[in-house]
Amino acid sequence: MTALPSLLDALVLIAIGGLAGFINVLSAGGSMLTLPLLMFLGLPPQVANGTNRVSVVFQSVSAVGNFWRVGASQVGLSLRLAVPAVVGSLLGVWLALRVSDAIFEAVLVTVMAASAVMMLLPQPRLETRPLTAERLTPPVYLAMFAIGVYGGFIQVGVGVLFIVVLYRLLRIDLAQVNVIKVFIVLIYTLPALGLFLWHDQVRWSYGLLLAVGSMSGAWLAVRVNMGPRGALWVRWLTLGVIVAIMLRLLMG
Structure with a gap:
């Protein structure tokens, strides 16, 4: 059994959880901070991967609840998109539980590097339109299934994929x-x-310590959910930390 976190570790978990919750709602990349943090604190990679989902659930509950209270909700359409994502996530977890720690860490470094590069790319200014049921075509459902597989496997940077599918394509x-x-x-x-x-x-x-921070960060992010400009500076807030984490992972 893993020992309980020390007081210093607990404070770090809450602080980084808060930053991750804020980032995950407004942009993407929060798990690029929390998953490696759990590994640095001594959890084996697969245990860190599972433990990270606790904070993801709580911060998502916080964000969904707060979006609902401020009048922003897309429940019906979101549920339709969630069905293939759920199926995909179960397959992703099944795969994650069967890879070695070495392979998992290699995948983690690779996806962190790819996600960081994608975060640096400027978002094109597109003419957007509301989502309707008629626009949910089979390729969109297939994309949600693929995102679910990825999210179930590792979660890191999954928000980047949502931005590609929902903003750039739809x-x-x-x-x-x-x-x-x-x-x-x-x-x-x-x-x-x-x-x-x-x-x-x-x-x-x-x-749960991560969740305390992430729920607070998600609550704050909902109140500054301002579209393109609201997410721009968030990328730069995290990239320096992400580079440092990648170097630490590569150094073993």
Whole structure:
């Protein structure tokens, strides 16, 4: 059994969880901070992967609830998109539980590097339009399934994929992308967390401390959900930390 986190570790978990929750709602990349942090604090990679889902669930609950209270919701359409994502996430967790720690760490460094590069790319200014049921074509559902597989496997940078599909392909404005994204992430992460729990890959003390911070960060992010400009500076807030984390992972 992993020992309980020290007071200093607890404070770090809450602080980084807060930053990650804020980032995940407004943009993407929060798990690029929390997953490596859990590994640095001594959790094996697969346990860190499962434990990270605790904070993802709680921050998503916080964000969805707060979006609902301020009148921003897309429940019906989000539920439709969430169905293939849930199926995909179960497959993703199944795969994650079967790879070695070395392979998982290699995948983590690779996706962090790719996500960081994508975060640096400027978002094109697109003419957006509201999402309707008629626009949910089979390729869109297939894309949601693929995002679910990826999210179930590692979660890191999954928000970047949502931005590619929902903003760049479907041309939904970024403020609404954030609303739909956090709802779908909540729906597919619940069964994913259940599978990690079933396989004893979750450490609640670490996960709940992260969740305390991430819920606070998500609550704040909902109140500054301002579309394209609201997410621009968030990328630069995290890139320096992400580079440092990648170097630490590469150094073993």
